[in-house]
Amino acid sequence: MSVKNEAVFAELYPFWNALTPSQQLEMMEGTTLRSFEPGDHVHNAGQCTGVLGILFGRLRVYLLSDTGKEVTLFRLMDGDTCMLSASCIIKNISFDIYVSAETKTELLLISSAVYDKIANENPKAESFMKDIISMRFSEAMWIVEQLLFMKLDRRVSIFLLEQSALDESDIITLTHEQIANHLGTAREVISRMLKYMSKEGLLSVSRKGITILDRKALMALAN
């Protein structure tokens, strides 16, 4: 596995050079290269999959209720690290997340036990893990504030602009159901909102997807 070289680890993990050679070896041996196709499940609630270091691609981290309702907490992209998929080694974390691939994704999966051992031996590895947790806390609270305090037109506008930036395209090929699952609402609600926005000339809805027509107006709605 050619990507499992030191430079890749040093790029993903800022504490890499603070590890001893034997810790570096241990970490490399505790790591596997994994590939996922769009839609693949990467991590399910209740598992302790391990620490994910994204080489390239895009993962979606979300909550899922008993009744199948979803909401996206954040996305992970090239160079990002996911610690919540190793929540068994993080003190005080007791909620469950799901992770799935949105695009073709390759990542380095470090075994939870190996990361835990290294974090216990090296304060910088521990600190890095916990700083990532704080970042995710902050990102999740941004979603909470949207859910609680923002009107749906604004949330949909923000989501469409973000998605357009991620896909580097004016056309968003997600279904109304998928958008609803990102935003924690129902398909009908999204369809109604998109219909309203298309009547206002902000976008057009067709079989090939949602096309942003008036980006300026959409940005005004988002802010």
Added chain:
Amino acid sequence: MSVKNEAVFAELYPFWNALTPSQQLEMMEGTTLRSFEPGDHVHNAGQCTGVLGILFGRLRVYLLSDTGKEVTLFRLMDGDTCMLSASCIIKNISFDIYVSAETKTELLLISSAVYDKIANENPKAESFMKDIISMRFSEAMWIVEQLLFMKLDRRVSIFLLEQSALDESDIITLTHEQIANHLGTAREVISRMLKYMSKEGLLSVSRKGITILDRKALMALAN
């Protein structure tokens, strides 16, 4: 200030005995004893008030929108520590919370700069701070799951039972407006739900407050 003795610090901060005598002195000198009455503001968004160690009382930590909408994230009680009121010293935390007193409260306020210095010098102090952050993340996500996935009758039941346990009383003296602010909804919605619950014989609503009549049925609704 008699409570500013070493035993109190050792009780609040598990890393106390790992500090050097000069660090302990620095931390004590960087701490002030503060008293609050019910309703007092303890911390507002945008401030970096410092680290709070609750001696006794009860604080409410909540989000507040531009339009005045609120939602309670968690409560802090005797022996609890609040780090989010010192978010300027926590890497990656960029959201704002508010803290107010719900009962007469006394706490030790450690200056952000002093805690930051000690956390930089002592990995255990840093680790404690970040473990508290993880705990609050977990608590906040429990609220998110309630907001997203639970019906309001269940959320109101859970809230009333928790409040009854906190106050050690069958009578909850909060106004409908206050309950709405805890749960991130509108007063009218809470009034309607309480009316329904009182018609079902779960509770009674009078000028002195909400009295739980059928605790068993309320617990069934909460689970």
